[in-house]
Amino acid sequence: xxxxxVPKEVxxxxxxxxxxxxxxxxAGKRYPSLVLGTPKSSIIDExxxxxxxxxxxxxxxxxxxxxxxxxxxDHPRSKMMVSCDQAQLMANLIKLIKAKKVIExxxxxxxxxxxxxxxxxxxxxxxxxxxxxxxxKIGKPLWKEAGIEHKIDLRIxxxxxxxxxxxxxxxxxxxxxxxxxxxxxxxxxxxEKCLHLIKKGGIIAIDNxxxxxxxxxxxxxxxxxxxxxxxxxxxxxxxxxxxxxxxxGDGLTLAFKL
Ligand SMILES: C[S@@+](CC[C@H](N)C(=O)[O-])C[C@H]1O[C@@H](n2cnc3c(N)ncnc32)[C@H](O)[C@@H]1O
Ligand SMILES: *[C@@H]1O[C@H](CO)[C@@H](O)[C@H](O)[C@H]1NC(C)=O
Numbered sequence: 001x002x003x004x005x006v007p008k009e010v011x012x013x014x015x016x017x018x019x020x021x022x023x024x025x026x027a028g029k030r031y032p033s034l035v036l037g038t039p040k041s042s043i044i045d046e047x048x049x050x051x052x053x054x055x056x057x058x059x060x061x062x063x064x065x066x067x068x069x070x071x072x073x074d075h076p077r078s079k080m081m082v083s084c085d086q087a088q089l090m091a092n093l094i095k096l097i098k099a100k101k102v103i104e105x106x107x108x109x110x111x112x113x114x115x116x117x118x119x120x121x122x123x124x125x126x127x128x129x130x131x132x133x134x135x136x137k138i139g140k141p142l143w144k145e146a147g148i149e150h151k152i153d154l155r156i157x158x159x160x161x162x163x164x165x166x167x168x169x170x171x172x173x174x175x176x177x178x179x180x181x182x183x184x185x186x187x188x189x190x191x192e193k194c195l196h197l198i199k200k201g202g203i204i205a206i207d208n209x210x211x212x213x214x215x216x217x218x219x220x221x222x223x224x225x226x227x228x229x230x231x232x233x234x235x236x237x238x239x240x241x242x243x244x245x246x247x248x249g250d251g252l253t254l255a256f257k258l
Contacts, residue, residue, distance in 0.1 A: 042083060042249050059084055062118055064146040065111065068139055072109045075138070080108050082181065082207065083249035087115040090179060090205055093254070099176030100124045103166075103197065105159045105190050106182030110139025110152075116179070117148040126152045127166065127175075129159035129182070160186065163193040172196050181207040184224035187231045195240060195257060202257045204241075206231070210251025 044051055061069070061084060072081050094102065094116055102120065107113050107130040117126050130136050133156050143149045155162045159182055166172075178194040180187060187206065194204050209215070211228050218225040232253070235243050241255040 044247060055085060059088060061088075062115075062146070064142050065115055065118070067145075068109065068111050068114060068142045071138065071142070072111060075109065077108075077135075082112045082115075086207070086249045086252055087112050089246075089248065089252075090177075091115050091119045093203055093205075094177055095119050097176055097201065097203065099202075101127070101175045102177040102179070103127045103129070103163075103175055103194060104179045104181070105129045105163075105194075106180070107139075107154070108135050110136055110143060112179060112181070113152055113154075114139060114143055114146060114148065116177075117143065117151040118146060120148075120151050122151070124151050127162065128152055128154045129162045130154070130156060131158055132156075160189060160193070163190070163197065166197055167193065173199050175199065176202045178202075178204045179207070180204065184208065184211070184227045187227045188234070191231060191235075191255075195255075198257055200257050204255040204257070206253040206255065208250045209245060209253045210247070212250060 042051075065084075065087075069081070069084065072078050090112065093099075100121060101124065102116050104113050104116065104126055107128045110128070113126055113128045117124070120126065128136075136154060136156070140149075140154075143152055173196070175194075175198045178198055180190045180194065182190070191204065191206065198204060209228060209232055211225055214222070214225040215229045215232060218229045220226070232245075235241065235253060235255060238255075239258075241257055243256070244254045246252045246254065
């Protein structure tokens with residue numbers, strides 16, 4: 001079998017170059033920020049052709065989401081934004097479990113807040129927690145443009161306070177989904193409070209669980225990595241949930257409440 005035939009190799013090589021070029025051009029049109037600067041640090045090489053292929057063959061981004069992503073790409077802290085494949089997975093999970101009430105801890109410019117609000121029913125709610133209005137005001141006009149502003153309840157104060165208020169007002173076990181993506185030192189507290197707030201069968205998604213690989217050798221004085229690593233160790237043995245740890249973006253853990 002002429003598997004190693006020179007002509008074939010040349011053909012395949014040329015074809016692959018062609019595909020890479022076509023993909024780049026398409027990607028450049030559809031997801032420019034993925035080509036000209038990645039939106040968030042990732043454990044996977046985002047410039048790899050296979051990663052680009054995954055995005056080219058799976059993303060179906062709402063036009064207003066795309067607008068907000070491109071707007072966020074110009075922000076000096078643009079790397080804080082959730083990756084669009086993570087956001088799409090969360091939207092699919094929210095639809096799958098027919099979620100009505102969701103929490104987001106860490107809004108930034110509101111890409112994932114918008115993403116979740118778009119798939120919630122008209123009477124659904126996102127309790128969106130952040131401390132920085134300079135960030136959240138960037139996305140607000142686009143929440144309005146997408147016609148889902150009424151589903152977003154933005155609370156500007158430390159997220160712990162908002163979660164305590166929800167618990168105090170009797171909202172334990174009434175939420176379907178939570179996304180934890182704020183200060184890493186508080187991850188354990190966020191997780192515990194969210195676990196009280198969500199129903200059985202609800203899901204908690206936790207971002208940055210691989211922290212660019214730092215979890216492999218957490219330094220004692222690095223409270224962010226310690227916070228993430230301790231929670232990872234605890235979740236493995238936590239009988240209240242089932243888990244999946246996905247190498248998507250900077251690492252995404254899904255905890256399913258039993
Ligand atoms: C990684 S960004 C969130 C990205 C966002 N989920 C998205 O989809 O693009 C982290 C956010 O957490 C916010 N934050 C930091 N400490 C916080 C706290 N104690 N309570 C609430 N939000 C906080 C920051 O202001 C920042 O906007
Ligand atoms: C789910 O969690 C329970 C309780 O810890 C455990 O017994 C079970 O094996 C887990 N199932 C899966 C699929 O991980």
